[in-house]
Amino acid sequence: MATANIKEVARHAGVSLGTVSNVLNRPDTVAPATRQRVLDAITTLGYVRNDSARQLRAGHSRTVAIVVLDVANPFFTDVVRGAEQVIEGAGAMLVVCNSGEDSARERRHLELLEEQRVRGVLITPVDHGPQPTLDKLIERGIPVVLVDRGTGRANRCSVAVDDVLGGRLAMDHLLDQGHQRIAYLGGPLTIAQVADRHAGAAAALQDRGSTAELRVAVTTSLTVAAGRRAAEELLALPVRKRPTAVFCANDLIALGVLQELTARGVRVPIDVAIVGYDDIEFAGAAAVPLSSVRQPRDQLGRAAAELLLEEAESGDTHRHRHVVFQPEMVVRRSSDQPRRTRR
Amino acid sequence: MATANIKEVARHAGVSLGTVSNVLNRPDTVAPATRQRVLDAITTLGYVRNDSARQLRAGHSRTVAIVVLDVANPFFTDVVRGAEQVIEGAGAMLVVCNSGEDSARERRHLELLEEQRVRGVLITPVDHGPQPTLDKLIERGIPVVLVDRGTGRANRCSVAVDDVLGGRLAMDHLLDQGHQRIAYLGGPLTIAQVADRHAGAAAALQDRGSTAELRVAVTTSLTVAAGRRAAEELLALPVRKRPTAVFCANDLIALGVLQELTARGVRVPIDVAIVGYDDIEFAGAAAVPLSSVRQPRDQLGRAAAELLLEEAESGDTHRHRHVVFQPEMVVRRSSDQPRRTRR
DNA sequence: CGAACTGGATGAAACGTTTTAGGCGCTATA
DNA sequence: TATAGCGCCTAAAACGTTTCATCCAGTTCG
Numbered sequence: 011m012a013t014a015n016i017k018e019v020a021r022h023a024g025v026s027l028g029t030v031s032n033v034l035n036r037p038d039t040v041a042p043a044t045r046q047r048v049l050d051a052i053t054t055l056g057y058v059r060n061d062s063a064r065q066l067r068a069g070h071s072r073t074v075a076i077v078v079l080d081v082a083n084p085f086f087t088d089v090v091r092g093a094e095q096v097i098e099g100a101g102a103m104l105v106v107c108n109s110g111e112d113s114a115r116e117r118r119h120l121e122l123l124e125e126q127r128v129r130g131v132l133i134t135p136v137d138h139g140p141q142p143t144l145d146k147l148i149e150r151g152i153p154v155v156l157v158d159r160g161t162g163r164a165n166r167c168s169v170a171v172d173d174v175l176g177g178r179l180a181m182d183h184l185l186d187q188g189h190q191r192i193a194y195l196g197g198p199l200t201i202a203q204v205a206d207r208h209a210g211a212a213a214a215l216q217d218r219g220s221t222a223e224l225r226v227a228v229t230t231s232l233t234v235a236a237g238r239r240a241a242e243e244l245l246a247l248p249v250r251k252r253p254t255a256v257f258c259a260n261d262l263i264a265l266g267v268l269q270e271l272t273a274r275g276v277r278v279p280i281d282v283a284i285v286g287y288d289d290i291e292f293a294g295a296a297a298v299p300l301s302s303v304r305q306p307r308d309q310l311g312r313a314a315a316e317l318l319l320e321e322a323e324s325g326d327t328h329r330h331r332h333v334v335f336q337p338e339m340v341v342r343r344s345s346d347q348p349r350r351t352r353r
Numbered sequence: 354m355a356t357a358n359i360k361e362v363a364r365h366a367g368v369s370l371g372t373v374s375n376v377l378n379r380p381d382t383v384a385p386a387t388r389q390r391v392l393d394a395i396t397t398l399g400y401v402r403n404d405s406a407r408q409l410r411a412g413h414s415r416t417v418a419i420v421v422l423d424v425a426n427p428f429f430t431d432v433v434r435g436a437e438q439v440i441e442g443a444g445a446m447l448v449v450c451n452s453g454e455d456s457a458r459e460r461r462h463l464e465l466l467e468e469q470r471v472r473g474v475l476i477t478p479v480d481h482g483p484q485p486t487l488d489k490l491i492e493r494g495i496p497v498v499l500v501d502r503g504t505g506r507a508n509r510c511s512v513a514v515d516d517v518l519g520g521r522l523a524m525d526h527l528l529d530q531g532h533q534r535i536a537y538l539g540g541p542l543t544i545a546q547v548a549d550r551h552a553g554a555a556a557a558l559q560d561r562g563s564t565a566e567l568r569v570a571v572t573t574s575l576t577v578a579a580g581r582r583a584a585e586e587l588l589a590l591p592v593r594k595r596p597t598a599v600f601c602a603n604d605l606i607a608l609g610v611l612q613e614l615t616a617r618g619v620r621v622p623i624d625v626a627i628v629g630y631d632d633i634e635f636a637g638a639a640a641v642p643l644s645s646v647r648q649p650r651d652q653l654g655r656a657a658a659e660l661l662l663e664e665a666e667s668g669d670t671h672r673h674r675h676v677v678f679q680p681e682m683v684v685r686r687s688s689d690q691p692r693r694t695r696r
Numbered sequence: 697c698g699a700a701c702t703g704g705a706t707g708a709a710a711c712g713t714t715t716t717a718g719g720c721g722c723t724a725t726a
Numbered sequence: 727t728a729t730a731g732c733g734c735c736t737a738a739a740a741c742g743t744t745t746c747a748t749c750c751a752g753t754t755c756g
Contacts, residue, residue, distance in 0.1 A: 013493060015742055026706045031744055041704060056489070061468040062414065063742035065405035066711050081449065082430035082634075090424055094451060098458075103465050105448035106424065108437060115441075122446050125404040146399070150356060234638045265638045272640050291425075295577045295608045297615050297640025358712055369736045374714060384734060406712035409741050 237266020580609020
């Protein structure tokens with residue numbers, strides 16, 4: 011119970027304290043016989059390294075934190091899995107913190123992480139404006155990598171997916187299918203992704219010189235429930251004005267829309283086509299498999315983790331980088347229904 | 354950059370080092386004027402407590418870890434959210450570790466957590482047999498609470514949901530609807546939940562003296578893909594032998610089944626009824642909303658966290674407890690189709 | 697044979713806290 | 727006027743590592 015420490019191990023093995031430390035950290039510098047004696051002592055005493063002491067000495071820990079907006083959002087869980095691979099491969103530990111889209115919680119987490127002198131932080135910040143707590147981390151020399159948000163800041167690395175391109179891809183697909191009345195569902199528009207995807211859709215329309223109409227319906231959040239409500243509003247429109255296709259800012263909304271439409275007897279994709287965004291696992295598993303814009307989520311996590319480790323190791327010589335991935339259109343049944351253009 | 358420490362703060366404020374510590378930990382024991390001087394010094398120097406040193410002194414950290422089988426499984430994310438509330442309410446920090454159903458990774462995590470002298474561990478262990486790494490933690494005095502697995506161990510607390518009851522509820526519901534050929538889908542059977550839910554279903558059958566048939570189809574995992582494959586196998590049966598209802602060990606399987614069946618033109622619930630388990634968010638959001646056995650997931654997380662904190666505080670006087678929650682049958686469209694009993 | 701290395705081990709310092717025992721100057725009490 | 731008590735503060739001892747400067751005994755080389 012009274013946890014054995016390195017000193018007791020040393021005494022037990024009949025060597026000095028420094029030698030035990032060498033066995034632990036530079037095994038090749040100690041003679042095989044001695045090494046074995048120390049290892050034996052370690053196992054018989056059940057010694058386990060005290061990481062607090064080690065960190066205290068080292069000045070920083072070996073854990074990397076990822077602060078996500080919502081642990082329950084499949085997008086982030088995939089990013090986490092990607093980051094895990096890299097971080098654990100480097101012998102460090104990834105801990106997941108959940109801000110729950112709440113800046114106060116985010117701040118509290120960052121403060122605690124700073125106290126813990128974490129090796130680095132991967133974060134999708136709640137706010138877009140100035141981020142004093144984050145800047146403080148950076149000043150202190152803790153590497154920060156922005157995930158899927160805020161590309162373009164000079165004092166930190168970032169990884170992101172080209173949301174404007176994603177919006178284009180979705181819109182091009184729907185236009186290819188001959189849709190003339192299209193709705194974009196998502197919100198709040200203060201979220202950069204939501205705005206960018208819409209910008210991409212609008213740009214696609216303009217580039218083609220299409221006469222199609224793109225209407226925006228702003229939702230209060232990016233959830234299934236919000237999707238249901240948005241669908242209700244669509245259904246309130248007279249059929250002639252009703253969009254024949256909806257492009258949703260994420261798959262949760264799309265699933266909500268899908269559920270509400272089918273519940274009300276509107277056929278997908280015959281009456282209304284749906285395209286989502288993110289391509290979460292459940293997108294393909296929906297009763298009407300959902301077309302979606304796929305983001306390379308685990309790559310996003312991996313790239314972020316790699317940038318972080320790189321910065322943590324190279325220190326001052328590090329030059330911040332901004333990696334942008336390209337999304338991909340995945341067409342499934344929910345939008346696979348070409349229609350005649352109506353004049 | 355060269356992080357200020359408590360000593361510099363003391364010098365800056367013209368007090369002793371111990372006084373600064375008192376301002377931080379027992380503010381009321383220091384005279385208001387001095388306190389203010391110290392606080393000013395802290396802000397001007399941008400001092401941030403070094404948690405490693407604090408932990409080293411204290412002998413343990415203020416973080417609690419939760420080790421889940423899969424961060425991407427909505428069941429666990431909800432448990433995490435419940436636990437978070439309690440842990441953060443107590444001023445501690447919850448970190449999420451992902452074992453990914455891999456005992457090696459689980460072990461590695463536990464070892465690192467032990468090195469970090471975490472305050473406690475909430476865990477759903479990968480294996481059911483003896484758990485040496487976990488026992489080692491307990492011997493060292495680190496509280497461990499089992500989550501949804503392994504109730505009945507003497508040396509640790511646990512929280513769980515009554516899976517046998519859950520199986521009963523589902524089966525009773527299907528029998529009430531008049532089904533005579535029912536399949537139970539899930540696996541591997543070495544997972545206690547999978548076995549218990551089946552046991553409950555079988556018990557319900559027996560208690561009623563029903564003549565209905567309960568066939569078991571074992572899957573290799575509890576995923577959407579496994580559900581699809583299981584559905585394929587069901588479809589291979591001649592229609593007369595085909596079950597009219599399937600009870601799935603979890604919602605992921607149920608969603609997979611639902612997708613495959615509808616893709617193959619089998620109508621749910623008219624041709625085949627489906628009942629899932631867990632009632633994840635997507636269950637209600639499926640195109641045919643899924644009947645499911647709901648587990649009080651956040652309560653599970655909350656209760657686990659409370660037990661943990663209790664144990665961490667009371668120390669030796671603690672008596673281990675095993676909390677069991679009761680599941681609830683949520684009937685939705687996927688099984689809402691009474692049928693005439695066929696003889 | 698002396699000098700220069702070398703592999704292997706040692707001892708002590710340092711990391712930044714918290715805590716404990718005590719010190720100092722007052723005031724209230726007997 | 728002693729004494730005890732109190733409020734406020736200080737000094738020093740831990741906590742368990744890692745690292746760095748040494749040291750020692752061989753070995754190699756000129």
